[in-house]
Each structure stands twice: as C-alpha cells, then as structure tokens.
Amino acid sequence: MVRVHLLLAVLAVTVLSPAMAAPVIDGNVTPADAYTIALNDTLNEVGLASANMDISSLQYAGDSQWHYFGLAVQADPISVIGGDDAGSTLFFSIFRDAPTGAAKYQLRIMMGELQSVNLYERVGSTWKAVSLASSDFDLAVDNGLEFKIKKTAMPNLSVPQFYVTAQLDDQYINNDDVVSGFVPEPVTMTFIAVGGIGLAVRRRR
Numbered sequence: 001m002v003r004v005h006l007l008l009a010v011l012a013v014t015v016l017s018p019a020m021a022a023p024v025i026d027g028n029v030t031p032a033d034a035y036t037i038a039l040n041d042t043l044n045e046v047g048l049a050s051a052n053m054d055i056s057s058l059q060y061a062g063d064s065q066w067h068y069f070g071l072a073v074q075a076d077p078i079s080v081i082g083g084d085d086a087g088s089t090l091f092f093s094i095f096r097d098a099p100t101g102a103a104k105y106q107l108r109i110m111m112g113e114l115q116s117v118n119l120y121e122r123v124g125s126t127w128k129a130v131s132l133a134s135s136d137f138d139l140a141v142d143n144g145l146e147f148k149i150k151k152t153a154m155p156n157l158s159v160p161q162f163y164v165t166a167q168l169d170d171q172y173i174n175n176d177d178v179v180s181g182f183v184p185e186p187v188t189m190t191f192i193a194v195g196g197i198g199l200a201v202r203r204r205r
C-alpha cells in the first residue's frame with residue numbers, strides 16, 4: 001500500500017514540475033529567458049549619466065547549478081562607457097543573507113575597454129578576493145547585461161534566499177543608479193517531493 005502511494009507522489013511531481021529553460025546569456029533580457037524574479041527600478045532618476053545607464057530591472061532565475069541575472073536599462077543598448085564620459089561602466093553588486101542581512105559577496109563587472117570580473121567574499125570585517133575560474137561564470141553585454149555564476153562559487157551565501165543590491169556606476173561624477181531587492185527561496189522539486197511523500201504516508205494511517 002505504501003509503495004503505491006510513493007509511486008503516485010513521484011508521478012505527481014514529474015507532471016507538476018516542467019523543466020525550467022535556463023536563461024540564454026546573450027546580453028538581452030527577453031521573456032524567453034524566463035527569469036522568475038524581476039526587481040523593477042524607477043526610471044528617469046535625477047543625475048544619471050544617460051538613459052542607457054538607467055536601470056529598468058534586475059531579473060533573476062536559479063537552478064541547481066547556477067544563479068542567472070539579467071540587467072535591463074531604459075534605453076538600449078546599455079552604455080559600457082559610463083554614459084557620455086567615454087570611460088567604463090561598472091556593475092557593482094552586493095549579496096546578503098536573508099533574513100540577517102549579513103553581507104557575504106561583492107561582484108564587480110567592469111564593462112567596456114577595462115573588461116573584468118571580480119568576486120570578493122566577506123571575511124570578518126574585510127573583503128577578500130576570490131579567484132574565479134572561467135568555468136564558474138559566463139557573461140554577455142548587448143542591449144543589457146546578463147551573467148550567470150555557479151552557486152558553488154558563492155558557498156557562503158548559505159541560504160537559498162538573499163538580498164541583492166546592484167548599481168551601474170559611470171566611474172565619474174554622475175549619480176549611480178541603484179536597484180535592490182529580495183530573491184526568495186524557490187519552491188524546489190525536493191520540497192514538493194518530500195511534501196508528497198509525507199501526504200502519502202499520513203493518508204495510510
């Protein structure tokens with residue numbers, strides 16, 4: 001009897017959880033990327049370098065291996081030269097555990113001529129550089145910025161929900177546009193499967 005119920009629970013999970021299509025990291029944030037969280041930002045904030053530096057949304061999806069992020073701006077394409085300043089654009093982000101708010105990681109992506117990706121982890125009261133292998137991340141810049149980073153590259157982000165704060169910095173005197181928000185714990189297949197088995201066992205009593 002128990003065996004039959006377990007089988008039913010597994011079948012239910014299979015039907016209810018279609019495979020998520022991973023976002024395509026091509027620099028363009030589109031509906032086909034199927035991001036699951038959108039942190040929308042105000043448009044036309046005062047003092048930004050240009051509309052190409054004005055964040056409209058930061059979007060997120062996660063699977064068992066990767067964090068995926070897509071950044072879209074008000075006017076395409078995103079400026080990689082800090083607006084009109086002919087320099088570089090810095091995407092600067094901080095990741096914090098939820099609900100404690102403890103800072104865990106900084107990710108800095110320099111676009112334009114000075115292209116670089118740097119990850120730092122919080123150790124005590126300082127930030128320590130983490131060496132990223134090329135297989136740990138991927139990024140693309142086109143109309144926007146998209147990147148993915150392996151969850152194993154940020155092991156100190158110890159809970160599956162976190163806060164993220166990100167900004168586009170013109171590396172000059174103009175204001176930097178900031179977006180921030182909460183990325184909630186995803187409803188995982190494991191959670192659903194355990195729930196289904198629990199129900200099946202309870203029903204037998």
Ligand SMILES: [Ca+2]
Pocket residue numbers: 023024025026027028029030033146
């Ligand atoms: Ca894309």
Ligand SMILES: [Ca+2]
Pocket residue numbers: 041042043044045054055056177
């Ligand atoms: Ca904005």
Ligand SMILES: [Ca+2]
Pocket residue numbers: 169170171172173174175176
């Ligand atoms: Ca600035």
